[in-house]
Amino acid sequence: MTITRTTAPDLPGLASPGLADAAAPGLQTERLQLTRAGRLVIDGVDCTLPSGRLGALVGPNGAGKSTLLHLIAGVLSPDGTGRQVPTPPGTVHFDGERLDTASRRSRARVVALAEQHADSQLEISVTDAVLLGRTPHRSLFAAPGGDDRAFALRCLADVGALDLAGRLYRTLSGGERQRVNLARALAQEPRLLLLDEPTNHLDIRAQLDTLTLVSGLTERGLTALAALHDLNLAAAFADHVIVLAAGRVVAAGPPATVLTAELICTVYGVDATVLQHPRTGRPLLAFATLPAESGPRSTRTEGAL
């Protein structure tokens, strides 16, 4: 199965092409902080992502990428309990609206998180899983209507997963789940879409199609922030790259400015050669491991990608 639609879908919540508000401030976090098991895992994160842009959140394993996305989405409150706290350390704004103190329902009308490890044992159909994304747009206790169902099927079609509509969610493969999770997030009609490793489990065509789809949505006004491990995908698709290491933002800006050999060596302990893509002009990275004595990691193998 491939994602067949690589142009921006016509989601009703988004502006028409060219109508995105260029002056809108987008996502702004200030001094976000989270301690887990006595350790500061998010350490005073200030980051910004202008409206209508695709941001890539990169950084080594354990840097705090998933945790930061969860904090922005409000799935984790800044004290790590899932409750709102009276004076949370840090704030999250989107287009000037404060999200971290907003009600769950009003926040869910603004921001959606497509998670890598969404509930795997749900005894519900794929269509019903996507319909969960419509919840913030229905009145309380109302059952999904025909319009909701049609919208959910459109979102499945947009991610190339319409053929999965009647399947049980728990029977899907990792890559199939990944697409359905994205469809569920799109069904929420968010203005801010957060994606936790959206290309994980996907074959190369599906990786490119997924990021092309999200990139197309940002051209229609959506703001998207994706945690990505593949620096070449970040370089190829992102307008803005945020680098996280040990819970702190260590660099942020356009891919060509941020993804330098020096930064990659410092953050990942990897020897990178930064080339220029012959067609797009964007950075193209080739990697080799550093000699055993020169980097921060102990387990190394020889070789280059």
Ligand SMILES: Nc1ncnc2c1ncn2[C@@H]1O[C@H](COP(=O)(O)OP(=O)(O)OP(=O)(O)O)[C@@H](O)[C@H]1O
């Ligand atoms: N429930 C928890 N209790 C204690 N520590 C946790 C918990 N969840 C995450 N952590 C720690 O928080 C830090 C950040 O984790 P997080 O999953 O956000 O990193 P990440 O950058 O997304 O990593 P990866 O690239 O490996 O997915 C890690 O050191 C992790 O071990």
